[in-house]
Amino acid sequence: QSEAELRVTVAKLFREWITICSGKYQAPDGSSQTLQQQAMAYIAKLQQHGMLKAIAVMDKFFALLMEMSVQFRVEEWTRAKAKEQQQQQQAAAEADASATTEEESKRKKEEKKDDKDISTASFLTVDAFSDLIVLLIKCCGRGQQQPRQGEQREGQPPSSIVAEVALLTKVLAVVSRVLMDDHDAQLNAMVTGSYTGLNWQGFHQQPYFRFFSNLLIALNHSQAQGEEAVPNNDILTAFSNTFYALIPQRLPGFAFSWLELISHRMFMPKLLLTKHQDGWPHFQRLLVACLKFLDPSLRNAQLTEAIRLFYKGTLKILLVLLHDFPEFLCNYHFSFCDVIPPPCIQLRNVILSSFPRHMRLPDPFTPNLKVDLLPEITQAPRILSKYMEQLKQQLNQPPPAITKDEVDSYLKTRQPQSWLQDLHTRVALAPAAVTSGGSRYNIPLINSLVLYVGISALSQLQGGSADPPQSTASIVDSAAMDIYHTLVLHLDTEGRYLFLNALANHLRYPNNHTHYFSCVVLHLFAEVSPQAGEAKAVHEIIQEQITRVLLERLIVNRPHPWGLLITFIELVKNPRYEFWKKPFIHCTPEISRLFENVGQSCVGGVPKQRLGAAPQAPSQQPQVAAVTAAPTAPQQPQQQAQPSGKPA
Numbered sequence: 001q002s003e004a005e006l007r008v009t010v011a012k013l014f015r016e017w018i019t020i021c022s023g024k025y026q027a028p029d030g031s032s033q034t035l036q037q038q039a040m041a042y043i044a045k046l047q048q049h050g051m052l053k054a055i056a057v058m059d060k061f062f063a064l065l066m067e068m069s070v071q072f073r074v075e076e077w078t079r080a081k082a083k084e085q086q087q088q089q090q091a092a093a094e095a096d097a098s099a100t101t102e103e104e105s106k107r108k109k110e111e112k113k114d115d116k117d118i119s120t121a122s123f124l125t126v127d128a129f130s131d132l133i134v135l136l137i138k139c140c141g142r143g144q145q146q147p148r149q150g151e152q153r154e155g156q157p158p159s160s161i162v163a164e165v166a167l168l169t170k171v172l173a174v175v176s177r178v179l180m181d182d183h184d185a186q187l188n189a190m191v192t193g194s195y196t197g198l199n200w201q202g203f204h205q206q207p208y209f210r211f212f213s214n215l216l217i218a219l220n221h222s223q224a225q226g227e228e229a230v231p232n233n234d235i236l237t238a239f240s241n242t243f244y245a246l247i248p249q250r251l252p253g254f255a256f257s258w259l260e261l262i263s264h265r266m267f268m269p270k271l272l273l274t275k276h277q278d279g280w281p282h283f284q285r286l287l288v289a290c291l292k293f294l295d296p297s298l299r300n301a302q303l304t305e306a307i308r309l310f311y312k313g314t315l316k317i318l319l320v321l322l323h324d325f326p327e328f329l330c331n332y333h334f335s336f337c338d339v340i341p342p343p344c345i346q347l348r349n350v351i352l353s354s355f356p357r358h359m360r361l362p363d364p365f366t367p368n369l370k371v372d373l374l375p376e377i378t379q380a381p382r383i384l385s386k387y388m389e390q391l392k393q394q395l396n397q398p399p400p401a402i403t404k405d406e407v408d409s410y411l412k413t414r415q416p417q418s419w420l421q422d423l424h425t426r427v428a429l430a431p432a433a434v435t436s437g438g439s440r441y442n443i444p445l446i447n448s449l450v451l452y453v454g455i456s457a458l459s460q461l462q463g464g465s466a467d468p469p470q471s472t473a474s475i476v477d478s479a480a481m482d483i484y485h486t487l488v489l490h491l492d493t494e495g496r497y498l499f500l501n502a503l504a505n506h507l508r509y510p511n512n513h514t515h516y517f518s519c520v521v522l523h524l525f526a527e528v529s530p531q532a533g534e535a536k537a538v539h540e541i542i543q544e545q546i547t548r549v550l551l552e553r554l555i556v557n558r559p560h561p562w563g564l565l566i567t568f569i570e571l572v573k574n575p576r577y578e579f580w581k582k583p584f585i586h587c588t589p590e591i592s593r594l595f596e597n598v599g600q601s602c603v604g605g606v607p608k609q610r611l612g613a614a615p616q617a618p619s620q621q622p623q624v625a626a627v628t629a630a631p632t633a634p635q636q637p638q639q640q641a642q643p644s645g646k647p648a
Contacts, residue, residue: 010064021128062174069125073207074200076122126207130214165234172242209257216266240282248293284332291339299341318350329354334385337505346556353559355509364565376510390448401426411479424490450502500549507563514563544584
């Protein structure tokens with residue numbers, strides 16, 4: 001058949017199927033048939049017309065059905081909008097009336113009822129198409145010959161499941177292609193201003209969302225069998241791969257429907273509840289794509305109303321994960337923090353506040369709490385993120401600026417010193433690679449280096465040191481601390497802020513990583529004393545930036561990571577660090593009151609005479625910016641809470 005003839009045939013067959021779905025179908029011979037008999041007879045008719053034989057014809061058949069479903073929805077929506085405008089005009093004309101008569105009230109109620117019917121009827125074709133796909137998938141599975149007893153290999157899915165997944169994957173690929181073509185055509189038409197050759201004007205995401213949602217609900221119900229009622233992993237994987245192909249970076253016009261689909265009650269919890277956590281990497285990939293889409297807008301503090309709504313939706317998803325699947329956030333915290341821009345403090349806090357549901361967190365405000373004696377403090381956290389990717393050679397990619405072999409060599413021998421001295425230049429991006437409004441540093445590389453060095457140092461400390469594991473002496477006198485000390489001294493303000501943020505990202509629930517990086521942060525604060533030929537102001541700025549990184553994560557709304565609270569309380573409470581004598585705390589009255597409120601909340605009381613004893617040097621005035629805002633990290637819109645003095 002030609003293109004036009006095929007379209008006419010498909011339209012005729014589709015109208016017949018819609019009639020069957022609406023319960024108005026009458027058999028040609030006038031006999032009475034059940035809905036199941038009508039559906040099976042319709043499948044036989046499709047086979048007679050050759051719609052389900054050749055792969056090319058099947059693809060075209062599914063594509064035409066999706067296009068017709070969208071077109072019907074757009075036409076119904078257009079008629080509904082025209083009717084709404086007409087009603088508004090009538091209401092404006094009747095505004096002169098002093099009171100509404102009984103007839104007018106009755107007419108308005110009928111109009112509202114008609115609007116509801118139109119809204120439901122506008123998705124009639126989409127629902128019919130999704131019902132047809134579900135029917136074909138079930139028939140495809142039933143038509144497969146089941147293996148005899150003993151023939152099926154262990155761990156191999158039944159042939160019926162394989163056939164169902166194959167057909168589902170085919171349908172999802174065809175519908176995704178129609179969606180992309182529609183989105184791109186409408187986008188090009190909007191840019192050029194010419195809609196010639198298009199069946200409708202504007203991209204409508206609702207019918208596509210309705211189709212995917214219908215499939216998720218129907219297939220999950222059909223697969224919910226067995227003791228645990230867990231859907232087949234391959235079906236969820238097919239949906240996951242489809243959603244990843246439709247990410248907002250590729251289709252921004254489909255962003256809200258995409259966000260709703262990945263958080264669907266029949267997708268997200270089912271995927272995260274799969275056996276052996278097989279679905280976790282798939283959802284981690286989708287969530288990373290979601291955060292990457294937000295990155296440019298949040299980094300530059302350019303939030304349109306649409307981006308604000310998308311951000312709120314993302315935050316709600318993270319809160320659901322924090323409540324229902326905290327282990328997922330725990331295990332992939334590195335991947336998520338890697339793509340969250342520095343201004344998004346609360347978004348990062350939500351992820352870092354997660355802890356295993358079997359753990360009971362000690363109260364960080366307990367007097368004389370001995371963190372190093374907690375039983376959980378010697379256990380390593382589970383990290384599923386590929387945190388060493390930035391230190392390894394990737395296929396078809398230039399060699400990394402810092403390799404894993406170089407880091408391993410220095411951690412073992414503390415040589416060569418030239419490599420250590422040049423380290424701060426290697427984490428910087430080439431001028432050509434710096435994007436507009438972006439950072440001058442390779443943030444993923446800094447994050448990978450910080451975590452890998454810390455994990456390597458912990459493995460050395462637990463491998464036969466005479467000192468107790470993670471003791472202060474063993475942590476300070478190590479090659480890992482040489483690397484951290486060099487970076488914090490030689491990086492500029494922006495690079496140092498990113499480096500300190502990378503350290504603070506591991507101040508989480510009680511584990512040996514939290515304890516180790518807490519000791520590192522406190523040591524860097526205490527031991528940055530000026531050396532020969534070095535200015536004292538540099539070390540004061542380092543202490544100021546460490547304070548800023550900790551404080552800005554505490555003055556936002558809850559939740560707050562446990563390790564962050566422990567570190568900050570130790571910093572302000574232990575007289576060894578002389579925190580309340582630092583000049584930057586008293587540079588302005590507003591900053592002094594902020595620290596006093598936070599200190600009283602964390603410590604339980606700060607003597608005011610101690611706050612007023614430190615000199616307020618005029619030369620320290622320019623350093624206020626380092627506490628309140630980093631040069632390359634604008635404050636997070638709408639998420640930065642007013643200092644309330646209640647960090648936890």
